[in-house]
Amino acid sequence: MIQLEHISKVFDGKKGQTQALKNVSLSVQKGEIFGVIGYSGAGKSTLVRCVNLLERPTEGRIMINDRDLTTLSNAQLNESRRKIGMIFQGFNLLSTATVYQNIFLPLKLTGVSKKEANERVVKYLRIVGLEDKQEAYPAQLSGGQKQRVAIARALAHEPEVLLSDEATSALDPDTTEAILDLLLKINRELNITILLITHEMHVIQKVCDHVAVMENGEVIESGSVLDIFTDPQHTTTKRFTSSLFKGDVPQDLLESLEQRGSVVTLSFVGNSSEEPALAAVSKKFDVYPNILSGNITQLKDQPFGRLVVFFEGNNDETTLAINYLESVGVKVEGVDKSVRSDYRVS
Structure with a gap:
């Protein structure tokens, strides 16, 4: 479904070049939830932004459904991006638009008919549990509700892939649990492949099938969540898995x-x-x-x-x-x- 092949990314700055990604390769199967975890500065957010070419990799190929996005024209890339939804930590909602409008307007801009756009707004607000908040404004919503609107907006384009960049890191623990349950529901009921970026091992533990651990722009360990938990190899991976088991012995x-x-x-x-x-x-x-x-x-x-x-x-x-x-x-x-x-x- 998603194949990242030898992805490298170099940023040019006033003090020279910074290599954010170094020869990263990942394979995400259709219908699974794949997590990428790392500490701050590991390169995980740069990686997920390369998947839909918000950041174009310096080297490597981005394959989605056997189509190399790095070779597409702008028109072809825009078409492919419609099948790739994305949610962020910051929600990115229009503050002067209602919940309904935040979902409806992007659909209209991509050429969806008014009738179909309305049907999709109603459908996906129901899926995220906010059908009664259509006329509310973002300022009237909690953080968890704002993220649900952002998820509904992404789903309304009916993507095959959903990218989640630290979508729960700004939320309290109870709200995080609710959003993770929603992502599980979306994955299972809509069969949407999810690539999830996080620094929280609890997120990986709860929803992911496979995980890659990143450090200094590289994948240092990857595998099924069960294998990573039961037999972590790298010191950084061991720190992540140990974070769920409190009670160190002196x-x-x-x-x-x-x-x-x-x-x-x-x-x-x-x-x-x-x-x-x-x-x-x-x-x-x-x-x-x-x-x-x-x-x-x-x-x-x-x-x-x-x-x-x-x-x-x-x-x-x-x-x-x-x-x-x-x-x-x-x-x-x-x-x-x-x-x-x-x-x-x-």
């Missing part, structure tokens, strides 16, 4: 416990998170598990849990216990002391 406590036994991280995925595997360990083996921290969170389609556990006992029995846990689908790792869950995102 360093001096870890060092003290490791002199008496083993401290490990247990990851429970899907059905394994529902099994009383840890409780069975103390009955089957001569070890005593003590949970130091952890919780269970929900990925898009299945639960995922992580516990930091101290096993007190001799090495042989601990090894048998760990082998048993792995046999029932629990991933066992040593505690990574270099990654802390309180790392702040700018």
Whole structure:
């Protein structure tokens, strides 16, 4: 559906050139929600603006439905952009226009008939749950309602692809949850492919099928959300995934416990998170598990849990216990002391 091939972007400035993107390649399948996450300055917003050529890449190809946008004439590009909706952090609504007009006027400007434009306004306001706000002005709406209007405006052009650039970052937690639920609804009911840019791992966790992690203009890790959560490779990825699991164990406590036994991280995925595997360990083996921290969170389609556990006992029995846990689908790792869950995102 979306294929980014070796995308690089260089900006010229008074102090010289800045390379915002470096040889980025991504593949987004039709009907999925693909997330791109990174800290401030990673290049993710530049990347999403390259998808519809709001920023033209210095090198590389942008393929949507096997059509290379970088080779199109202006007229052809404008036609293709009608199938690519976009929502932003800042809403970008006309302050002097009503909700109805904010959706109706862009449709009229692209040549949609008055009758069809009216039908689309009504349809998509209903989908986003704002059918009773047609005559309201943006100043009369909450932040979440403004974003719903922006989403309805994007959907009214009936795109095949929806680009979301930090669409929830200006919203409070409850409103963010509601907008994410709306994006899930749009994806499932309208089969619209969504490419989503964010710095919040919670957003990736809740709605995305696949994710790419960016740093310094490069993709440093990518894969299914499940794979990234259960087996992150890069330090930055580990910081993001750890941010969802609060409750770091103090360093001096870890060092003290490791002199008496083993401290490990247990990851429970899907059905394994529902099994009383840890409780069975103390009955089957001569070890005593003590949970130091952890919780269970929900990925898009299945639960995922992580516990930091101290096993007190001799090495042989601990090894048998760990082998048993792995046999029932629990991933066992040593505690990574270099990654802390309180790392702040700018």
